[in-house]
Amino acid sequence: MTESPYSVPNxxxxxxxxxxxxxxxxxxxxxxxxxxxxxxxxAIHKDDMLIAASMTVLIITTIVGDLANYYGFGRHKADIAKTGGSRVDALKYFWLFQVTYKLVLGLTKLSFLTFYLRIFPSKRFHMICYGTMVVILGGVIGFVFATIFQCLPVQGSWHKEIHSTCINNAWFRWWWAGYTTSTDIWICLLPMPLLARLQLDKVRKIGVMLMFALGLFVCITSIIRINALVQSVNTDDPTWGSWDALLWSAIEADCGIICACLPYLKHPLKQLVPRLFSTLTSRAQHSRPTYKLSAFSSSRGYHRHSAATDDWKNLPGPRGMGSQDPIAPNQIMMKTDISLKTEPMDSTEVPGRAV
Structure with a gap:
């Protein structure tokens, strides 16, 4: 007689x-x-399209995770059959979850990096971002391929009764945990040196850096998942012992997309909490900050103002400080003091030459 799934620990x-x-x-x-x-x-930018693709795969991942729990994950293996579940189906959906979950993380990381490329004009920084993209693409493709073929035949990943040859799953999962956590931290800290060199007042600088530091929350969930992984790799009851790792993997994927979209809430938050934003604005205006793009300067000793599309700053146009151009709700209006100085362009000093 089949028992209710709720009559056992579930x-x-x-x-x-x-x-x-x-x-x-x-x-x-x-x-x-x-x-x-x-x-x-x-316009819909490349980073927007990547996060939309990641969201699509996340929906599939959530459904697959729900099916794994429906068929037995979250229950002891001894209770699955008597409550109408299927250990084989539960492990099959767990295997599929591991594949789609890795794709979500990879697409989200690429979205962050593509966003950086759009708002930071530094060529050196672009090269670092492109190098990181290669690491992300190569790593995710490699880990997804290894996840799919962790056992030969593939059915051995979820059908433990058939004869199969499998990799050391514990070591494999530890390698993945180290890879994804380290790349999360790297991507989160990558723009901080550029932001730290922006000569803004403290309120604005802290606000901008906090906006880019939202990815640290993803790092925290990734670290918590590592803690859950300790129990997962040492259990002989995978549907019960690996449940925490399954849950935190899903939370990590969700939070990555959420953090990637939070900066776009600046305008609605300003409408919901106008007093807070007006206070921050009034405090910032007293200091008349100078916005110097020292982080984006070239090696020739002078600064270039790039025309890169940027959602977070609105520098004055050629008409100067008196321009009355409208400011979009998702932009920050900054006053800029610009000065010219004379320097030699090479070892031969050229007096009076403006650079």
């Missing part, structure tokens, strides 16, 4: 509730980001 419903809520929040933010991009900028 953590499956918790997974479905948590991941369902986070996936819904991520979907709303992605849709807002795309809507905001089209309405305000009349």
């Amino acid at each position: 953590k499956g419903p918790t997974f479905m509730i948590v991941t369902g809520i986070l996936c819904f929040i991520a979907l709303v933010l992605v849709l807002y980001r795309l809507f905001n991009g089209w309405m305000m900028r009349k």
Whole structure:
């Protein structure tokens, strides 16, 4: 006689509730980001398309994770059959979850890097971003391929009764955890040296750096997942012992997309909390900051103002400080003091030559 899944210890419903809520929040933010991009900028950029692709795969990942829990994940293996579940199906969807989850993380990381390329004009920084993209693409493709073929035949990944040859799954999962956590931290810290060199007042500088540091929350979830991995790789009851790792993997994927979209909430937050933003603005205006693009300067000893598209700053145009050009809601208006100085262009000093 089949028992109710709720008559035994069952953590499956918790997974479905948590991941369902986070996936819904991520979907709303992605849709807002795309809507905001089209309405305000009349353009959908590459980073927007990558985050939309990541959201699509995340929806599939959430459904696959729910199916794994429906068939037995979150229950002890001894309780699965008597509660109408299937250990084989549960492990099959767990295997598929590992594949799609890695794709979500890879697409989200690429979205962050493509966003950096769009707003930072430094050529050296671009080269670092492109190098990081190669590491992300190569790593994700390699790990996805290894996940799919971790056992030969492939069915051995979820059907433990058939004869198969498998890699050391514990070591493989530790390698993946180290790779994804280290790249999360690297991508989060990558723009900080450029932001630290912007000569803004403290309020604005802290605000901009906090906006780019939102990715640290993804790093935190990744570290928590590593803690859950300790139990997962040492269990002989995978549907129960690996449940925490499954949950935190899903949370990590959700939070990555959420953090990638949070900077686009500046305008609606300004409308919801106008007093806070007006206070920050009034405090910032007292210092009349000078915005120097020292982080983007070339090696010839002078600064170039790039015309890169930038959602977070609105520098004055050729008409000077008196320009009355409208400022879009997702832009920050900054006053800029510009001065020219004379320097020699090479070892032969040329007096009076402006650079």
